């Protein structure tokens with residue numbers, strides 16, 4: 271899946287959630303608190319797998335995608351094009367760390 275395709279799905283899901291629930295995902299603070307909640311869920315999943323060594327289903331992948339979804343919404347609020355920003359960051363990484371693709 272392309273980044274733009276993921277972005278479009280995220281936008282569609284955000285509109286869906288705005289209609290379906292009382293929770294709003296419109297301000298940076300709302301998104302930031304939701305992001306922290308998802309990071310906590312990821313921490314719990316990693317803790318269960320790595321520290322507690324539980325044999326239950328560890329949903330690390332699902333939590334990572336939840337975080338990516340919120341980051342995509344946050345990028346939208348600030349008018350950040352994910353692909354363009356990635357290119358800028360790659361240039362920066364190249365200068366700072368001599369990394370290139």
Ligand SMILES: [Mg+2]
Nearest residue numbers: 308311333336
């Ligand atoms: Mg989650």
